[in-house]
Amino acid sequence: xxxxxxxxxxxxxxxxxxxxxxDALKMNxxxxxxxxxxxxxxxxxxxxxxxxxRVLSFRHEQHAGYAASxxxxxxxxxxxxxxxxxPGFLNGLTALANATTNCFPMxxxxxxxxxxxxxxxxxxxxxxxxxxxxxxxxxxxYRILHAQDIGIGVARAIRAAVSGRPGGVYLDLPAALxxxxxxxIEGQKxxxxxxxxxxxxxxxxxxxxxxxxxxxxxxxxxIILGKGAAYAQEDETVKAFVEKSGVPYLPMSMAKGLLPDxxxxxxxxxxxxxxxxxxxxxxxGARLNWLLSHGKGKSWGEPHSKKFIQIDIExxxxxxxxxxxxxxxxxxxxxxxxxxxxxxxxxxxxxxDWTDTITSKKETNLEKMAGRLMSNANPMDYHGAxxxxxxxIKDNPDVILVNEGANTLDFARSIxxxxxxxxxxxxxxxxxxxxxxxxxxxxxxxxxxxxxAIEGDSAFGFSGMxxxxxxxxxxxxxxxxxxxxxxxxxxxxxxxxDGDVAPTVFVKNARYDLMMQAFGGEGVxxxxxxxxxxAVRAAIASRKPTLVNAVIDEGAGTESxxxxxxxxxxxxxKKK
Ligand code: ADP
Ligand code: TPW
Ligand code: MG
Numbered sequence: 170x171x172x173x174x175x176x177x178x179x180x181x182x183x184x185x186x187x188x189x190x191x192d193a194l195k196m197n198x199x200x201x202x203x204x205x206x207x208x209x210x211x212x213x214x215x216x217x218x219x220x221x222x223r224v225l226s227f228r229h230e231q232h233a234g235y236a237a238s239x240x241x242x243x244x245x246x247x248x249x250x251x252x253x254x255x256p257g258f259l260n261g262l263t264a265l266a267n268a269t270t271n272c273f274p275m276x277x278x279x280x281x282x283x284x285x286x287x288x289x290x291x292x293x294x295x296x297x298x299x300x301x302x303x304x305x306x307x308x309x310x311y312r313i314l315h316a317q318d319i320g321i322g323v324a325r326a327i328r329a330a331v332s333g334r335p336g337g338v339y340l341d342l343p344a345a346l347x348x349x350x351x352x353x354i355e356g357q358k359x360x361x362x363x364x365x366x367x368x369x370x371x372x373x374x375x376x377x378x379x380x381x382x383x384x385x386x387x388x389x390x391x392i393i394l395g396k397g398a399a400y401a402q403e404d405e406t407v408k409a410f411v412e413k414s415g416v417p418y419l420p421m422s423m424a425k426g427l428l429p430d431x432x433x434x435x436x437x438x439x440x441x442x443x444x445x446x447x448x449x450x451x452x453x454g455a456r457l458n459w460l461l462s463h464g465k466g467k468s469w470g471e472p473h474s475k476k477f478i479q480i481d482i483e484x485x486x487x488x489x490x491x492x493x494x495x496x497x498x499x500x501x502x503x504x505x506x507x508x509x510x511x512x513x514x515x516x517x518x519x520x521x522d523w524t525d526t527i528t529s530k531k532e533t534n535l536e537k538m539a540g541r542l543m544s545n546a547n548p549m550d551y552h553g554a555x556x557x558x559x560x561x562i563k564d565n566p567d568v569i570l571v572n573e574g575a576n577t578l579d580f581a582r583s584i585x586x587x588x589x590x591x592x593x594x595x596x597x598x599x600x601x602x603x604x605x606x607x608x609x610x611x612x613x614x615x616x617x618x619x620x621x622a623i624e625g626d627s628a629f630g631f632s633g634m635x636x637x638x639x640x641x642x643x644x645x646x647x648x649x650x651x652x653x654x655x656x657x658x659x660x661x662x663x664x665x666x667d668g669d670v671a672p673t674v675f676v677k678n679a680r681y682d683l684m685m686q687a688f689g690g691e692g693v694x695x696x697x698x699x700x701x702x703x704a705v706r707a708a709i710a711s712r713k714p715t716l717v718n719a720v721i722d723e724g725a726g727t728e729s730x731x732x733x734x735x736x737x738x739x740x741x742x743k744k745k
Contacts, residue, residue, distance in 0.1 A: 170348075170350060181352060181353075182352070182353040182354070183350045183351065183352060183353055184316075184350070184351060184352075184353040184356040184357075185316065185347070185348060185349060185350045185351075186316045186319060186342075186346045186347040186348060186349045187212060187213050187216050187347050187348075188216065188220075188356075189316055189319040189320070189351075189356050189359070189360070190213065190278075190319055190323065190342070190347075191213070191216060191217050191220050191222065192220075192356075192357070192360055193319055193320050193323035193324070193360050193361070194217075194222070194249065194323060195220070195221075195222065196360050196361075196362050197246075197323070197324070197327050197362060197363055197366075198246060199246060199247065199249055199327075200221075200222050200223060201222065201223040201224075201225065201240060201248075201249070201614065201615075202214065202217055202222055202223070202224045202225070202249050202250075202251050203225050203227065203233040203234070203236040203237045203240070203248065203249065203250050203251070203607075203610075203611070204224070204225075204226065204227065204230070204233045204249075204250055204251030204252055205226060205227055205228070205229065205230045205233055205251075205252055205253065205257055205260075206226060206253075207253035207257060208253060208254070208280070208294070208295075208344070209253070209254070209280040209281075209282075209344035209347060210251055210252070210253060210278075210279075210280040210342070210347075212347075213251065213280075213347060214226070214251060223614070225610065225614065225638070225642060226638070227607075227610075227635060227638050228634045228635055228637060228638060229260060229632070229634065229635070230250065230252045230257050230258075230260035230261040230264075231260050231261065231263050231264050231603065231607070231632075232264075232603070232606055232607035232610075232632045232635045232638075233250045233251075233252070233261065233264075233607065234250040234252075234260075234261040234262075234263065234264020234265060234267075234268070234275070234277060234607070235264045235267070235603070235604045235607030235608055235611075235632075236248065236250070236607040236608070236610045236611035236614075237249055237250035237264070237268075237275045237276075237277075237611070238250075238264055238265075238267065238268035238271070238273040238274075238275040238337070238611075239273070239594055239604075239607065239608045239611035239612060239615075240275075240611040240614070240615050241268065241273045241274035241275045241330070241331075241335070242271075242273045242274075242396075242400055242591070242594070243591055243611065243612065243615045243616060244615055245274070245331065245367065245400065245402060246274070246331070247274040247275055247276045247326070247327055247330035247331055247338065248273075248274070248275045248276070248611065249275070249276050249278060250264065250265075250275060250276070250277050250278065251278050251279075252277065252278070252279045252280070253279070253280055253295065254279060254280050254281045254282050254294075254295035254297065254299065254344075255282075255295035255296065255297035255299070256295065257279065258277075258279040258281070258297065258299045258302075258303075259297075259302075261277050261279065262277070262302070262303065262306060264277070264337075264607070265277040265303065265306060265307050265337040265339060266306040266307065266337065267337075267597065267599060267601055267604075268307075268336065268337035269306065269307050269308055269336040269337040270597070270598045270599055271396070271597040271598045271599075272334050272335050272336060272396075272397060272400070273335060273336070273337070273400075274330035274331045274335035274336065274337075274338075275330060275337050275338070276326045276327070276330055276337075276338045276339075276340055277303070277307070277337065277338070277339050277340070278340045278342060279299055279339070279340075279341060279342065280342050280343075280344055280347070281297070281299050281300075281312075281341050281342065281343050281344065282294055282295050282296050282297070282343070282344060283343065283344065283345065284314070284343050284345070299339075299341055300312045300339070300341045303339035303341075304339075306337075307336065307337040307338055307339050308329055308330070308334075308335075308336030308337055308338055309325070309326070309329035309330075309336075309338045309339075310338065310339040310340075310341070311325055311326060311329075311338070311339070311340055311341065312340075312341035312342075312343070313340070313341070313342060313343075313346055314343065314346060315346070315349065316346065316349035316350070316351045316356070316359075317351060317355070317356075317359050318359075319346075319359070319360075320359040320360035320361040321359075321361055322340065323340070323360075323361070324361035324362075324363050326338045326340045327363050327366055328363055328366050331366045331367040332366060332367050332368065333367075333370070333482055333483065334481075334482055334483040334486075335367075335400070367500075369499075369500050369502070369503050370482055370498070370499040370500045370503060371499055371503045371507070372480075372497050372498060372499035372503060372504045372507055373498075374507070376495070376496065376497050376498070377497065377504075377507045377508060377511055378511065379494075379495045380451075380478045380480075380495040380497050380508060381508065381511045381512065382495075383449055383476050383478050383494050383495045384414070384416075384449060384451065384478060384495075386449070387416075387448055387449035387476075387519065388448055388519075388520055388523065389446055389447050389448045389449070389519070389520075389523045390414070390416045390417075390447065390448070390449045390450075390451065390519050390523075391416065391417055391418070391419065391436065391443050391444075391447035391449070391450050391451070392411060392414070392416045392417070392418035392419070392450075392451045392453060393418065393419050393420075393421065393450060393451070393452050393453065393455045393461070394407065394411075394418055394419070394420045394421065394424040394427055394428075394453050394454065394455065395421045395423075395424050395452070395453065395454040395455020395456065396421060396422075396423035396424050396454065396455070396597075397453075397454025397455065397481065397482070397501065398424055398427060398453045398454035398455070398501050399423055399424045399426075399427050399454070399590055399591050400454065400591075401454060401500065401501040401502060402590075402591075403500075403501050403502035403505065404427065404590045406501070406502050406505045406506055406509070407427055407428070407453070407501070407505060408428055409505075409509055410453075410505045410508060410509055411428060411432075411434060412434070413509060413512060413516060414512070414516065414518070414519075415434070415516075415518030415519055415524070416434070416451065416519055417434050417435070417436040417439075417443060417519070417523075417524060417527050418434055418435060418436060419435075419436050419437060419440060419443060419444075420435070420437060421455050421460065421461075422582050422593065422595050423591075423593055423594065423595060423597065424454070424455070425437075425582075425586075425587040425592075425593045426587030426588055426589050426590055426591070426592045426593055427590045427591075429586070429587070429588040429589075430586035430587055430588065431586055431588070433528075436527050436531070437583070438530075438531040438534045438535050438538075439527045439530040439531045439534060441468065442526070442527065442530045443527060444461075444468050444469055444470070445468065445469065445470035446470060446523075446526075447470075447475055448474065448475055448476065449475060449476050449477075449478065450475055450476070450477050450478070451477075451478045451479075451480070452477060452478065452479040452480065452481070453480045453501060453505070454480065454481065454501050456481075456486060456489065456598075457477075457479075457489060457490040457491060458489075458490070458598065459735075460598070463490040463491070464477065464490045464491040465490065465491055476494040476495070477491060477492070477493045477494055477495070478493070478494065478495040478497065479493045479495070479496055479497065480497045480499070480501060480504045480505070481497075481498065482498070482499065482500050482501075483498075484496075484498045538552075538584070541553075541556070542555070542556030542559065542584065543556060544556065544698075545697060545698060546722065547696060547697050548696065548720050548721060548722040548723075549696070549697060549698060549701070549719065549720065549721050549722065550721070550722050550725040551576055551577070551580040551651070551721065551725055551726070552580065552584070553697075553698050554651065554698060554701055554719055554721060555580050555581050555584040555585060555623075556584065556698065557698035557699070557701050557702040557705075558581070558584075558585055558621070558623060558649070558701070558702075558705065559584050559585045559586060560702065561621070561702060561705050561706060561709070562585055562586065562587070562588075562621070563586065563588075564706075565619070565706075565709055566587075566588035566589055566592075567589065567592075567618050567619070568592070568618065568619045568620065568621050568709060569591075569592050569593075569594065569612045569613075569616065569618050569619070569620045569621070570585060570587060570592060570593045570594070570620075570621050570622075570623065571594045571595070571604070571605055571608045571609045571612065571620060571621070571622040571623070571624075572585075572593065572594070572595045572596075572622070572623050572624070573595060573596050573602055573603070573604055573605050573622075573624050573625065573628040573629075574602075574623075574624055574625025574626075574627065574628040574651060574730075575625060575627075575628075575656070575657050575726065575729055575730035575732075576625065576651075576653075576657065576725070576726035576727065576730045577623060577624060577625035577628065577651040577730075578595060578596060578625070578628075578730060579730035579731040579732075580730075581623050582595070585623075594608045594612060600732075602627065602628045602631050603628070603631030603632050604632070605622050605624045605628055605629060605631070605632050605648070606622070606632040606633070606635030606636060606638070606639065606648070607632060607635065608622075609622045609639065609644075609646045609648070610635065610638060610639060610642070610644060610646070613639075613644040613645055613646050614642075614644065618645070619645045619646075619647070619708075619709050619712060620644070620645065620646045620647070621647050621649065621705065621709070622646060622647070622648045622649065623649045623651065624648060624649070624650055624651065625650075625651050625653070625656075626650050626651060626652045626653060626654070626655070626675060626679070626681070627655065627656040627675070629648065629650045629681065633681075633684065636648065636684060636685055636688060636690065636714070636716060637688045639690070639714045640685070640688035640689050640690045640714045641688075643713075643714065644714060645709075645712035645713075645714075646714055646715075647705055647708035647709065647714075647715040647716075647717065648685075648715070648716045648717070649701070649705060649716075649717045649719050650681045650716065650717070650718050650719060651719050651721050652678075652679065652681060652718055652719060652720055652721055653721040653722065653723045653725060653726055654674060654675055654676075654677050654678070654679075654723040655673045655674040655675045655723065656672075656673040656674075656675075657673055657726045657727065657728050657729060657730070658673070658723055658724055658725070658726040658727075658728075659674055659675065659677065659723030659724075660674075660723050660724045661673045661674050677723075678720075679718075680694065680718060681716060681718040682694050682716050682717065682718040684716065685714065685715065685716035688714075689714075690713065690714035690715060690716060691707075691708065691711075691713050691714065691715040691716070692715070692716050692718070693715070693716070693717050693718070694717075694718045694720065695717050695718070695719050695720065696720045701717060701719050704717045705717060
């Protein structure tokens with residue numbers, strides 16, 4: 170403050186940038202900050218805590234960022250990640266880009282160094298043009314230079330994050346802004362409460378009729394539910410549409426549980442069959458990206474053998490990979506309500522031979538798997554260990570499952586049934602490793618539920634240090650490390666004999682459970698399904714931070730889990 174401002178402060182009530190930011194967030198119902206402190210935002214975190222916000226400090230910004238993005242996914246309010254300038258900002262940026270890719274609403278708020286010095290590149294402390302760097306990696310990026318603009322700046326960030334297709338927003342706060350003062354009453358007046366931040370978007374009636382016509386003509390219809398449908402929190406409407414239509418559905422991984430995986434219309438256990446044979450596919454909040462082989466190719470059967478109906482809030486998503494016969498642009502609740510209204514009372518269900526074929530395929534496949542899930546092999550294989558975890562979730566359907574790894578991910582996705590919406594969080598659109606602890610922390614903080622995180626030993630390592638954060642906030646998180654001594658498997662050998670281990674291999678028989686004990690949590694090693702099951706059930710009952718080191722046969726996994734086909738092949742050396 171200048172001497173003049175100091176003098177004025179004695180006669181007038183003042184506020185400053187710090188408090189205006191906190192007030193602006195709180196006014197908009199944002200009460201939690203995930204971050205890492207340091208110059209220039211240390212006091213911002215302290216003051217936010219003093220003002221009643223929950224401020225969760227992490228050990229690395231990337232994980233605070235993943236936590237913020239998952240908070241956004243679970244609550245439909247942007248999750249906030251707060252970081253310092255340049256390196257802290259960059260550490261958070263991966264999470265911001267990941268949030269944007271996954272359509273999760275989050276705001277990365279980073280302090281930044283002195284504008285005048287940064288722009289002249291005169292070598293300021295942590296100098297970086299953060300706004301320019303963030304821009305191509307997020308949905309929107311803003312910088313606030315004046316205290317009186319904080320209200321509108323925060324409002325823009327919130328609306329950009331949650332309206333239309335949700336995504337990541339960057340908000341740049343130069344250090345000088347935080348200390349700027351203004352009259353307290355003027356300051357309060359400058360704040361903006363965002364009215365209807367994610368307005369409904371109604372589909373055009375003719376688009377609804379077109380979609381109904383296409384669906385009516387279907388002999389072998391299929392619904393695909395994506396995580397956009399789970400995000401929308403229109404659970405009852407989704408259920409009503411699926412059940413009234415009678416159409417079998419496939420959940421994408423994070424849409425599992427939107428309807429319970431045990432629902433009779435779930436075609437999850439007959440995935441290959443329905444993708445190949447369906448003649449009309451209704452996409453609901455799911456994209457035809459690599460996870461669905463772009464809607465074409467061998468897994469989709471005869472070329473041009475299907476018509477697509479696609480429901481999405483983002484018009485540009487239509488025809489991204491294949492022709493969409495009936496694009497339905499709008500929010501999921503409005504689109505499905507309009508479809509339901511148009512279906513009337515006499516909608517005829519799909520032909521029985523189609524649903525019977527699916528049911529019998531499901532039964533065969535589930536039977537085939539059932540035996541393997543009982544496997545008591547020691548060391549455990551994936552089926553034995555996950556068979557035990559499947560029973561734990563069945564008995565505790567409120568537990569939120571977090572899942573990452575390669576084999577650990579792919580097997581868990583198909584083996585563990587989920588019973589409730591938004592109860593499975595995983596590696597998402599990028600197949601990113603490292604979301605484990607950040608997602609677990611956010612899920613526990615935002616919902617109060619127990620969290621079970623099933624992570625490959627490699628996957629765990631990306632955010633392993635955050636188990637200290639889990640212990641510090643005493644969160645009901647049970648991390649199970651599927652320890653197979655490496656990435657995909659622990660058996661690779663270095664063929665040049667220089668003494669190094671192969672690039673995919675870790676220290677053998679590592680004791681991840683001891684890491685948890687270092688921070689006061691429970692740490693247990695499990696070598697068979699019974700021990701594993703017991704340890705996880707105890708963790709759920711006690712709600713104590715727990716890490717179970719689950720010893721998995723190091724030879725049990727396959728290269729890249731189920732997506733080994735994406736690896737380029739060398740003609741010189743073929744992978745065995
Ligand atoms: P998945 O990986 O489960 O297939 P994606 O992330 O690929 O899911 O797709 C989610 C889609 O949902 C995105 O295209 C996004 O635009 C859309 N979406 C998100 N929220 C809504 C909503 N409220 N209404 C309609 N579409 C939505
Ligand atoms: C940020 C590449 C995909 S899966 C994986 C890596 C490193 C680890 C697989 O081993 P894990 O599981 O977790 O032990 P398992 O059961 O098969 O042994 N960096 C990032 N993201 C990705 N996806 C990778 C690397 C990868
Ligand atoms: Mg592994």
